[in-house]
Amino acid sequence: MTRMLVQPNKLACNFCGKFDEDVEVLVSNKSAFICNECIIKCVGIVAERQLANLGKMTLTEVEGLDKRLFTEEQMRTVANRLAKLRNPFG
Numbered sequence: 001m002t003r004m005l006v007q008p009n010k011l012a013c014n015f016c017g018k019f020d021e022d023v024e025v026l027v028s029n030k031s032a033f034i035c036n037e038c039i040i041k042c043v044g045i046v047a048e049r050q051l052a053n054l055g056k057m058t059l060t061e062v063e064g065l066d067k068r069l070f071t072e073e074q075m076r077t078v079a080n081r082l083a084k085l086r087n088p089f090g
Protein backbone atom coordinates (compact mmCIF):
# COMPACT_ATOMS: atom_id res chain seq x y z
CA MET A 1 0.00 0.00 0.00
CA THR A 2 2.77 2.42 0.93
CA ARG A 3 4.62 1.59 -2.26
CA MET A 4 1.56 2.61 -4.27
CA LEU A 5 1.64 6.02 -2.61
CA VAL A 6 5.35 6.39 -3.30
CA GLN A 7 4.96 5.48 -6.98
CA PRO A 8 1.40 6.49 -7.91
CA ASN A 9 1.87 5.82 -11.64
CA LYS A 10 2.56 2.13 -11.09
CA LEU A 11 -0.21 -0.43 -10.73
CA ALA A 12 0.10 -2.74 -7.75
CA CYS A 13 -1.80 -5.49 -5.99
CA ASN A 14 -3.92 -4.06 -3.17
CA PHE A 15 -3.32 -7.20 -1.12
CA CYS A 16 0.47 -7.74 -1.26
CA GLY A 17 1.69 -4.51 -2.84
CA LYS A 18 3.63 -6.17 -5.69
CA PHE A 19 3.80 -4.17 -8.89
CA ASP A 20 2.23 -5.50 -12.07
CA GLU A 21 5.64 -6.07 -13.64
CA ASP A 22 6.57 -8.34 -10.72
CA VAL A 23 3.57 -10.67 -11.04
CA GLU A 24 2.14 -12.77 -13.87
CA VAL A 25 -1.37 -11.33 -13.73
CA LEU A 26 -2.87 -8.29 -12.06
CA VAL A 27 -6.66 -8.40 -12.11
CA SER A 28 -8.58 -5.18 -11.55
CA ASN A 29 -12.00 -3.76 -11.19
CA LYS A 30 -12.74 -0.05 -11.04
CA SER A 31 -11.11 0.47 -7.66
CA ALA A 32 -8.87 -2.46 -6.71
CA PHE A 33 -6.17 -4.79 -7.97
CA ILE A 34 -5.28 -8.34 -7.02
CA CYS A 35 -2.38 -10.40 -8.36
CA ASN A 36 -2.36 -14.08 -9.35
CA GLU A 37 -0.40 -15.01 -6.23
CA CYS A 38 -2.96 -13.41 -3.91
CA ILE A 39 -5.82 -15.00 -5.86
CA ILE A 40 -4.28 -18.43 -5.21
CA LYS A 41 -3.85 -17.60 -1.50
CA CYS A 42 -7.50 -16.47 -1.35
CA VAL A 43 -8.66 -19.66 -3.05
CA GLY A 44 -6.77 -21.62 -0.40
CA ILE A 45 -8.43 -19.62 2.39
CA VAL A 46 -11.89 -20.22 0.89
CA ALA A 47 -11.16 -23.95 0.54
CA GLU A 48 -9.95 -24.20 4.16
CA ARG A 49 -13.06 -22.40 5.44
CA GLN A 50 -15.33 -24.67 3.44
CA LEU A 51 -13.52 -27.75 4.67
CA ALA A 52 -13.86 -26.51 8.25
CA ASN A 53 -17.64 -26.32 7.74
CA LEU A 54 -17.90 -29.61 5.86
CA GLY A 55 -19.31 -31.50 8.84
CA LYS A 56 -22.23 -29.07 9.15
CA MET A 57 -23.11 -29.04 5.45
CA THR A 58 -26.03 -30.86 3.88
CA LEU A 59 -25.59 -33.25 0.97
CA THR A 60 -26.85 -30.57 -1.43
CA GLU A 61 -24.39 -28.04 -0.04
CA VAL A 62 -21.44 -30.42 -0.32
CA GLU A 63 -22.48 -31.41 -3.84
CA GLY A 64 -22.67 -27.71 -4.71
CA LEU A 65 -19.10 -26.94 -3.63
CA ASP A 66 -16.86 -25.69 -6.40
CA LYS A 67 -14.44 -28.61 -6.66
CA ARG A 68 -11.88 -26.48 -8.48
CA LEU A 69 -11.04 -24.83 -5.15
CA PHE A 70 -9.61 -27.96 -3.59
CA THR A 71 -6.30 -29.74 -3.73
CA GLU A 72 -6.31 -33.50 -4.40
CA GLU A 73 -5.93 -34.22 -0.68
CA GLN A 74 -8.78 -31.85 0.19
CA MET A 75 -10.91 -33.48 -2.51
CA ARG A 76 -10.48 -36.84 -0.78
CA THR A 77 -11.93 -35.27 2.39
CA VAL A 78 -14.84 -33.84 0.39
CA ALA A 79 -15.40 -37.19 -1.36
CA ASN A 80 -15.41 -39.03 1.98
CA ARG A 81 -17.98 -36.60 3.37
CA LEU A 82 -20.11 -36.97 0.25
CA ALA A 83 -19.98 -40.75 0.53
CA LYS A 84 -21.04 -40.58 4.19
CA LEU A 85 -23.92 -38.18 3.43
CA ARG A 86 -25.13 -40.32 0.54
CA ASN A 87 -24.96 -43.50 2.57
CA PRO A 88 -25.03 -42.63 6.29
CA PHE A 89 -25.52 -46.28 7.30
CA GLY A 90 -22.91 -47.68 4.93
Ligand SMILES: [Zn+2]
Pocket (backbone or CB within 6 Å): 013, 014, 015, 016, 017, 018, 034, 035, 036, 037, 038, 039
Ligand atom coordinates in the same frame (compact mmCIF):
# COMPACT_ATOMS: atom_id res chain seq x y z
ZN1 LIG B 1 -0.88 -9.77 -4.54
